[in-house]
Amino acid sequence: MTGDDTKHLPLEDLHMTAGARFGAFAGWSMPLTYPAGVMKEHLHSREHAGLFDISHMKLFEISGPGAAALLNRACPFDAGALEVSQSKYTFFLNEAAGILDDLIVTRLGAERFMMVANAGNAAADEKHLRALAKNFDAEGDFDVKVDALDRVFLAIQGPEAWAALSRAGIETGSLVFMHGIEPRENWFMSRSGYTGEDGFEIGLTEADARNLVARLLEDERVMWVGLAARDSLRLEAGLCLHGLDITPEIDPASAGLMWAIPKEVRASGAFIGADALRAILERGPAQKRVGLKPEGRQPVRAGAALFDADSNPAGHVTSGGFGPSAGHPVAMGYVQTPLAKSGAKLFADVRGTKIPVDIHLLPFTPHRYRKG
Amino acid sequence: MAKTYFTEDHEWLRVEGGIATVGITDYAQQQLGDLVFVELPEPGKKLAKGDTAVVVESVKAASDVYAPVDGEITEANTALSSDPSLVNSAATGDGWLWKMKLADESQLDGLLDEAAYKAHIG
Numbered sequence: 430m431t432g433d434d435t436k437h438l439p440l441e442d443l444h445m446t447a448g449a450r451f452g453a454f455a456g457w458s459m460p461l462t463y464p465a466g467v468m469k470e471h472l473h474s475r476e477h478a479g480l481f482d483i484s485h486m487k488l489f490e491i492s493g494p495g496a497a498a499l500l501n502r503a504c505p506f507d508a509g510a511l512e513v514s515q516s517k518y519t520f521f522l523n524e525a526a527g528i529l530d531d532l533i534v535t536r537l538g539a540e541r542f543m544m545v546a547n548a549g550n551a552a553a554d555e556k557h558l559r560a561l562a563k564n565f566d567a568e569g570d571f572d573v574k575v576d577a578l579d580r581v582f583l584a585i586q587g588p589e590a591w592a593a594l595s596r597a598g599i600e601t602g603s604l605v606f607m608h609g610i611e612p613r614e615n616w617f618m619s620r621s622g623y624t625g626e627d628g629f630e631i632g633l634t635e636a637d638a639r640n641l642v643a644r645l646l647e648d649e650r651v652m653w654v655g656l657a658a659r660d661s662l663r664l665e666a667g668l669c670l671h672g673l674d675i676t677p678e679i680d681p682a683s684a685g686l687m688w689a690i691p692k693e694v695r696a697s698g699a700f701i702g703a704d705a706l707r708a709i710l711e712r713g714p715a716q717k718r719v720g721l722k723p724e725g726r727q728p729v730r731a732g733a734a735l736f737d738a739d740s741n742p743a744g745h746v747t748s749g750g751f752g753p754s755a756g757h758p759v760a761m762g763y764v765q766t767p768l769a770k771s772g773a774k775l776f777a778d779v780r781g782t783k784i785p786v787d788i789h790l791l792p793f794t795p796h797r798y799r800k801g
Numbered sequence: 802m803a804k805t806y807f808t809e810d811h812e813w814l815r816v817e818g819g820i821a822t823v824g825i826t827d828y829a830q831q832q833l834g835d836l837v838f839v840e841l842p843e844p845g846k847k848l849a850k851g852d853t854a855v856v857v858e859s860v861k862a863a864s865d866v867y868a869p870v871d872g873e874i875t876e877a878n879t880a881l882s883s884d885p886s887l888v889n890s891a892a893t894g895d896g897w898l899w900k901m902k903l904a905d906e907s908q909l910d911g912l913l914d915e916a917a918y919k920a921h922i923g
Contacts, residue, residue, distance in 0.1 A: 466835050467860045467861065657860060658860075661861075726882075727840065728837065750861060751837035751838070751858070753860065758838075780840075
């Protein structure tokens with residue numbers, strides 16, 4: 430995407446000064462790599478602390494007496510069961526139980542929630558949520574407000590992220606994985622991320638962000654990391670990218686994401702897509718998301734067709750590349766359910782050559798979250 | 802004596818005795834980023850100008866490298882099979898991609914010299 434519609438990060442000047450190479454993603458001009466390069470940026474995030482500008486993602490605050498009820502309608506989870514500061518990975522589903530977006534919702538207070546949405550879906554998400562809220566209002570006593578927040582959003586990821594934040598004056602001690610708080614006015618900080626490492630995501634005003642970035646970059650443990658390494662990190666961690674690994678045509682059962690939907694909610698939930706999802710669960714998904722480990726060094730990328738040993742179509746690759754920490758190519762994709770067993774042998778068609786791939790347990794690199 | 806030519810697609814050719822050694826420029830390797838795999842051609846393969854000769858794969862993407870002139874592959878840089886990062890660290894040296902016997906040396910006249918290439922990348 431080019432032209433006047435391209436959106437620019439509020440901190441773009443800092444990325445330029447840092448020597449970033451930019452590329453288009455979801456309508457935004459994003460730093461893809463810095464002079465260190467994707468390999469070093471990736472490994473640095475696993476060993477020390479990577480700083481990511483993820484301001485293309487959108488924060489929504491949902492508040493009011495009807496907030497939990499609205500979320501329970503929009504998402505297959507129980508918002509009211511969240512404790513204050515608890516976060517939950519969830520989705521917007523369509524009526525066919527296809528995934529419109531994947532989201533993280535954090536309870537901020539009795540009637541206040543924070544939702545983090547993907548860049549490419551943010552506008553549609555907001556529209557969807559406002560339309561639902563309007564219906565709720567029409568039905569009577571569900572007063573709910575949806576605010577799209579104007580924030581810079583930073584992620585700091587890696588085993589030394591907490592220590593770097595601490596040196597920058599931000600204590601994270603009591604915050605554990607998948608929890609979020611408002612440590613200062615107009616700040617939202619959660620212990621979460623998209624790398625498989627311990628880390629934090631911080632939404633804050635541009636002025637505060639410039640201060641924080643300056644303090645963090647004084648610390649040699651911290652370096653800017655671009656979108657290219659963000660992608661290789663999340664792929665090694667087995668985390669889905671919406672638009673590739675999960676789409677409005679894919680349901681949570683096929684995607685292997687049913688862990689995000691509590692059992693009671695599956696059975697009785699009145700969320701959008703509930704009936705379709707129950708039907709899918711009853712008959713079993715026809716295909717399943719799996720990790721794929723290509724043999725040798727050649728990456729197998731999104732779109733590659735998969736075949737079984739007898740050359741019958743077996744599925745397709747949705748994400749693929751090289752895993753700098755794994756030290757070999759890594760991929761994810763969908764295969765017919767009977768084939769979705771760890772160790773099964775398949776073949777990927779890469780420019781006419783059949784590359785052997787093993788179905789591999791996800792993640793490729795172990796998660797190292799700080800759970801308490 | 803060897804003479805070096807460049808293409809607008811960011812390749813270099815060093816020509817000596819009717820054989821061209823071909824690689825990508827330092828500018829190109831910077832744009833591609835860290836390479837993790839190079840798909841090399843088989844010696845004996847005949848290529849026309851514009852055919853895909855090699856595929857270089859970075860962490861993020863695969864990119865074609867085209868034959869800059871007509872000819873026949875005489876050798877591929879097999880050192881890249883075990884160390885594709887040679888293309889990043891020594892694009893115009895040990896990171897060469899392939900050698901080819903030129904079918905028509907007059908095609909070289911259409912290529913850029915170093916000064917013209919530098920002007921091209923700005």
